[in-house]
Amino acid sequence: MPPPTAPHAAPALQHQPTSQPVQYPKEILWSLADAKLDEDVASSEGNMSRLSMGRVLRHPNGDSVSTGEYHAIKATAHAIAYNLNQLPIPHGHSHLGGTRTLRFYKSNMVADWNAAVARAESEQELLALCPAHWKAEHVLQAALQATHESNKTKTNGSAISKCSCSNSNATSGSSSSKRPRSNSITNHMKAKLHIQSMMATTKFTFTPTAKNLPTLLPTLVDSLYANLLHIISSEHPDVTDAVDLLHTLNANQAFMVGEPSLIFSVFLERVESATPVLTEEADENDSPEMWGHTQFAGGSMTCTSVLDTWASIGSSSFVYRLIAAVLTTDNYLGEVCRLLWAAWKSAGGPVAKGKEKAVSHLNMNQPQDTESASADSALRTALEGWYVPELKKWITEHKLTTHSTKKAVLVDAICSGTDTQKPSLEVALTGIEKRGKKTPSPT
Template sequence: MYPQTRSEYRSSSPAYSSSASTDFPQLSLFSSHQHRNSSTPFSTSSNLPADWEHLDIPDLLRNANVRNLYQKYQGANEKVAACFEDKERLLWQVNELQTELHILRNELMMLKFNPMQNTATAVTQTAPGMASPLFLQPSSSRPAPRSLALPADMPKEVLWTFADAQACPGIVTDTNKCRPKMAQCIRRQNGEIVTANEYSAIQACGKRLVATFLDPLGLPANRAQYGVKKTRTYYAQNFRDIWRTVLEKIEEEEPLVALCANKWKAEYLLASLLRHQGAISGSAASTPGPTIPNTTKNAGGETRKRANVNPEDNKGGTSKRQRSDATSERTRNESDGRKATKSPKFRYTAQEGTNGENAQAEQIPPPTTRSLPVEVQFIHVDQKILSLKDFPQIGDAQKLLNAMNESPNFQDGTPSKNVIDLITRMETADPNASTVDEDNTNASWGHLLYTGGNLIWRNVLTDWEAIGNCATVARLLAAALRTCKIARHLCFERRVDAPSFLSDIYLEQIVEKIWSLWTDASKSVAPPTGQASNAAPLNGHSVVTNSDAEGLAAIDRDRVNDMLKQRNLTKEKLKSWTDLHQIQVVSKKRDAVKAELVTAILGSGICFTVSGFQELLDLVAKKTDSLNSKKGTAIG
């Protein structure tokens, strides 16, 4: 008969120690070597089967100690399940309180905006996850829209319509005509542009209105808009009335912003501020999805991190693929919001003037502001050509630097005043200046340096005569490289995630332009007529004669390529020439073949210079003379 109680088990087991715990038997109790196929799993004797660990659970539960331990386990499991349900219920109550907090904040905001507003006219939406109620002005109290026609007492320079701004030079760029420079759009009644201090005051007014009326807004009624970046389009679609109210408010406080039709200046000014604010806060600027607890028990439910969706990050306007990706991200964020309550490392913040729905990970540091001054005086780029070679190759940069190193005195002249002014502006530019707006800093730093005012780089770098000499090119490239380094340093210090830099694009375009001017100037160089073969050396090499060069003005890629492929110019000669000029040859084999050497020589650009072309002609001539001497010896 099996023991049913603890006392019976203790009395029938002499191996059980009286000093042991009353809940767990000692290990000596299970030291029996009895065979598993015993007639009974447990017996009243002092020994148990040696392979007791292979017994089934019903057989193990016949033991009072095992049964007691199993009952404790079930009780603890039930307590854990009850605690989990309490947690889910408390989180749901937190969400309801946060929704109510949004409602109260919006009521307070609108009462501050219009103290005489009758609260009975409010449009109330109290369902969880729906938009917060908005206390709006009656439509009869709104000012009548201004006419599209320019008033008779104002000049056209006021930029009455957005089309006038697009037609004005310097207001918009060719790449993005829908993003005007608002610092130049805000003007007085006589068409004069406001000063930098006045524009800063207007920006401060707009930021205050955004923080007062737009930032505290709750979730939109459209659930598809959860996680969408807060931009002009977001507020115009989801909170149309409050958006129009803010536009009227900024025109009321800043009359210069109202000098336009259809409030386009106020709208684009607020759009610029929202874009700036979104770049600062990153994911914090996006509307958070509601946290809906899932009461269904999920054994392996992991909490997935909610991705940041920024549909406007791609400023270049690429394909539809990215828009569809952003949509799928928003859909995934909406579904992930139901699991967000599972994470124990999230804290809920409900500070005044911020979104109470924000749930941020504690390990994420707060982002810095984009207007934070950054020290850039220590950034320096050496103007020496050999130092410039250390930077990564961009397009024709390596060809240009090699050619400049071979011919440092190539067509020496005096650079034009515009070129010097352009370089000086790039060298002395300060990204912390008050005149630099948010559209021309960080990843966009350098745009005004290359295109501002009358010094547009394409109009300045017209020909080699305007550049003057190689020293000017080296100074220009050093200033451009410094601009690239400053842009990266600004993004690093201000914690701006920049996938690309505008200064890199300008650097590549400038290098291509200078290399094109160099090759055009090289084609225009011709040796003196009637030059003797023993004339004075040029740059340490023999001067090209008329019989050899047949007019150096005709140097081009095809001619050099044909000369390098001549049979009497062996790969050993070409290998020694590449070693002399430190030209890197990429080869699939241990020893480079002649075609690979020719490709490397053409890619270096040295063969297109006067001295480089002369050296190759000397190699061809020496090899030809050697072959002729060998043939003469054989005939003799």
């Protein structure tokens, strides 16, 4: 049995100073008061604190974010809001079916709220350019409100959807052929997934609330990009479509961002809410050994019929959730990722440059050139010592492409470039030495 995969720690909440740091221009709108006074920021007439965040959010140089960048930020916020709303309400804090708002979370689930804010600022670093986390909180508050409004308007549709799920599950048991899993749900599977029982310090994960829940649920896998890439590259390096897809989605977060179709939403809900049954009386398709067959190939909603176009899928945040769920049944991982990858390319989605090189380094089943791998590792280590503005300047000057401001993604973009687009190791180390920082030791 391979050693357990080390889980990624949840991002810690980083606090910014109340006064605007001198390196930022006034156009960055550091404080909430600055945003309210800015003539380019339109507020709601009924509520002056309800700002137009698409105009509030700025790059470190003061430039406004593009429409695509703002859509990517909103998609991140909606994914985090969805995860928040799945968390159980603590004992003694009965919510009586009310709306889960920012005020509710800050009053009753403050640790979970802080974890959500930290994750938002970690994934979208422009949200962290303010004191007291007000930018991240405004975006998350809007996502929570949008979710509430959507649930109200889709109440009747949800009832129909649940009936559809029930019918498809009922028919699949008799009409679908049996496909065994490649692995049963064992301690090995639990070790490689991002499960709360292994993460005492991680607050932003799902906690089983019902009695006698099975040991593994689709929603127990953290859908964070870095975690999915870590699991797949470590445990499923042969599924190259999954690695290619994750790299490309992360580098092109603003491509065709929208809401998924109703059938995709129902399909995703069926996958995420399903549980393997651990009793001898259970239908064979719902047993751990057959887990995933009903969810991905049962009834009229199959992965082939649902994952047909990118417009139906919606955005990368929904892809991350689906991949996180399918990781609990690795027999379907390759097929689902193949369909997602095909839908992306059919929609004209850009393919990250250098992804083949990235995949070859991740694929442990393929031979590697030791000297080349060592040089790439040393370059990556040196680049991690650069500041984000320096990385972004290099990317711009050498015509590389990335829509993320996260340092790790910027380093990936540079390392995935051609030889003429990457700095030499000497240049990378010199950039650190000029600032008087400790030089990383090449490994």
